[in-house]
Amino acid sequence: MITAYHHAGFAAPLGDHVMPMGKFQLVADAVEAAGLARVEAPAPIAAGDLRRVHTEAYVTAVRTGEPRPLAESQKFPWSAALYPSVLLTNGGLLAAARRALADGVAAALASGFHHAHADHGEGFCTFNGLVVAADTLRGAGALERVGVLDLDLHYGNGTASLCAERPYLFNCSIYGNDYHRNQPFKDVSVKRHDDGPNHRSYALPNGSGRAAVLEALEEGTAELLAWGRPDLVLYQAGADPYREDPYSPLALDHDDLRERDRWVFAWAQRHGLPVAWVLAGGYTPDVAKVVRVHVGTFEAARAVFG
Numbered sequence: 001m002i003t004a005y006h007h008a009g010f011a012a013p014l015g016d017h018v019m020p021m022g023k024f025q026l027v028a029d030a031v032e033a034a035g036l037a038r039v040e041a042p043a044p045i046a047a048g049d050l051r052r053v054h055t056e057a058y059v060t061a062v063r064t065g066e067p068r069p070l071a072e073s074q075k076f077p078w079s080a081a082l083y084p085s086v087l088l089t090n091g092g093l094l095a096a097a098r099r100a101l102a103d104g105v106a107a108a109l110a111s112g113f114h115h116a117h118a119d120h121g122e123g124f125c126t127f128n129g130l131v132v133a134a135d136t137l138r139g140a141g142a143l144e145r146v147g148v149l150d151l152d153l154h155y156g157n158g159t160a161s162l163c164a165e166r167p168y169l170f171n172c173s174i175y176g177n178d179y180h181r182n183q184p185f186k187d188v189s190v191k192r193h194d195d196g197p198n199h200r201s202y203a204l205p206n207g208s209g210r211a212a213v214l215e216a217l218e219e220g221t222a223e224l225l226a227w228g229r230p231d232l233v234l235y236q237a238g239a240d241p242y243r244e245d246p247y248s249p250l251a252l253d254h255d256d257l258r259e260r261d262r263w264v265f266a267w268a269q270r271h272g273l274p275v276a277w278v279l280a281g282g283y284t285p286d287v288a289k290v291v292r293v294h295v296g297t298f299e300a301a302r303a304v305f306g
Contacts, residue, residue, distance in 0.1 A: 004040070062121075107297075110129070113130045134232075148170065172221070174217065
């Protein structure tokens with residue numbers, strides 16, 4: 001059975017916030033009830049592992065709340081509960097990555113990673129757990145190359161920024177909103193950034209549906225394999241491309257997103273690539289629809305991996 005990592009502490013108390021923090025527990029309950037996963041609690045990540053990727057000044061700001069603008073650079077109101085929460089979410093992704101190397105597939109019921117830069121956060125992403133997990137496992141000699149496949153609605157600008165100093169890492173972002181300096185751009189024709197030798201991006205025009213997503217996946221995964229066979233794939237499985245999400249200009253329903261996920265898992269299985277995925281995005285006012293997208297990812301994984 002697939003192992004999924006969850007902890008009640010993932011949900012930092014943010015008050016009235018657009019990020020539906022309660023969804024993590026709802027997804028955990030749903031996948032356990034349906035027999036789609038075995039849910040385990042991760043250990044918090046070590047502060048030293050955060051410092052592999054993030055500056056001392058930024059880690060300290062998130063821990064202490066000072067300076068406050070830096071501590072809140074990811075658009076979360078700071079409280080003493082924030083730092084323990086993000087230690088757990090990053091620990092969840094690291095645990096899922098380790099489990100995927102052993103079992104072939106695993107998940108972390110956490111989000112908030114791909115907009116975080118070395119020295120600040122953005123877009124509800126405090127620390128870049130994708131890169132932190134990759135650096136930590138590489139430092140331990142557990143792997144050499146890591147591929148990130150990012151299908152959140154928003155461009156993974158933080159991960160791309162961290163690729164420059166990490167030639168062992170490849171980031172492929174397929175998105176319907178660009179993201180730059182803590183601002184989303186709903187029309188991808190308005191803002192464009194430069195790709196690099198180990199980070200590629202595929203913008204989906206407004207109104208794009210399943211065919212456009214699968215075409216971008218074909219191209220993006222071919223680029224990833226041409227760069228080099230990764231020892232691990234980290235999959236950012238966004239719920240915010242859903243057509244009812246207030247940020248989404250795309251035409252993707254629940255079946256389309258489940259097929260997106262099935263395609264990713266089938267590709268990974270076909271090439272013998274371990275894959276760990278994380279929940280991402282999802283701001284539809286009816287949180288049950290967000291949960292349905294995330295549970296659909298587990299259904300897709302179960303269909304492929306059994």
